Amino acid sequence: MIPEVYKVIHRQEEYPGTFTLHLESPASPPMVYGPGQFNMLYAFGTGESAISFSGLEVEEGLLVHTIRAQGTVTRALERLKKGDSLGVRGPFGRGWPLQGIEGKELLLIAGGLGLAPLRPVVYRAWQGKLKASRARLFYGARRPTELLYGDEIPHWIAKLDVVMSVDHGDNAWPGHIGVITDPLQASDIDGANTVAFLCGPEIMMRFCIQVLLRKGVPESAIYLSMERNMKCAIGLCGHCQWGPNFICKDGPVFCYQDIRAWFQIHGL
Incomplete structure (x- = not known):
């Protein structure tokens, strides 16, 4: 429960x-x-916010977190500069089940900021460290200017199958325009031999899951990362309770088969 002091480098x-x-x-x-x-990132004098890891597990001893400024704490974190300090507690939660993808095709499906929690898996695939037979990334964003890691994506494309889509494109945009479910639906997927990891807006994940199920991907092979208002990170405060689960302790990654009943309740 006691944060350790880290520096922004x-x-x-x-x-x-x-x-x-x-x-x-x-x-x-x-x-x-x-x-x-x-991790729980603590902006001194303001509070904490739960932020997923978005870098390699061991990257010269560094922690990497991608953050959207949309609340009091994240706006305080946005003001940090190189050399500033912040508090860190973690790691917390249950991550992606990489041990269950050996010999299977892995679909990584991300929307907007949802690419950040999947980025460590993308790195592994790009470096050839996954035991999956094949890895494909489907990534959707609102517009080309809101694609994360724009300087890295060309390097990923050189080694991985990457499909990108934006809601609002322009004449310079070479990819698909529309929702990411369209190219996902058009793709050839061997459902019985596929594992899917999803992270993004819940409505996007809901429709992508429908596509995956129609293509024969079992509910037990679909995993999604959920976001809720996590405060304590150890299942005590109750802020992130979702059905019988606590997102911070039992997630944030869940198997769709286990949470289908709660995921289908709009507004829960």
């Missing part, structure tokens, strides 16, 4: 209102975590 503006912080701890050994887990 690099700040990357992704697009207005969304940024990536690279954090360094004076302590050793470095924090060990899994893709899909999260």
Whole structure:
């Protein structure tokens, strides 16, 4: 429950209102975590916010978090500059089940900021460290200027199957215009041999799951990362209760088969 002090060693503006912080701890050994887990980032004098890891598990001892400024805490984190300090608690939660993808095709489906929790898995696929037979990334955003990690995506495309879509394109946009479910529906998917990881707006995940089920992907092979207002990160405060689950403790990654009944209740 006691934050450890980290320093910002690099700040990357992704697009207005969304940024990536690279954090360094004076302590050793470095924090060990899994893709899909999260930290509680503490802006001194303001409060904490739950933010997923968006970098490699061990990246020269650094922690990488991509953040959208949309509340009091995240706006305070947005004001941090290189050399500033913040508090870190973690890691928390249950991440992506990489142990269950051996020999299978892996679909990574992200919408908007949802690419951040999937980025560590993309890195593994790009480096050839996954045991999946094939990995494909479907990534949707509102417009081309709101694509995360724009300087990295060309390198990913060189080694991975990447399909991108934007809601609002222009004449310079070479990809699909519309919702990401369209190219997903048009893709050839071997449902019985596929595992899917999804992260993004809940409405996007809802429709993508419908497409996956129609293509024969079992409910037990679909995993999604949920976001709720997490405060304590250990299942005590109750802020993130969702049905019988606490997002911070039992998630944020869930198997669709286990949470289907609650996921289908709009507004829950």
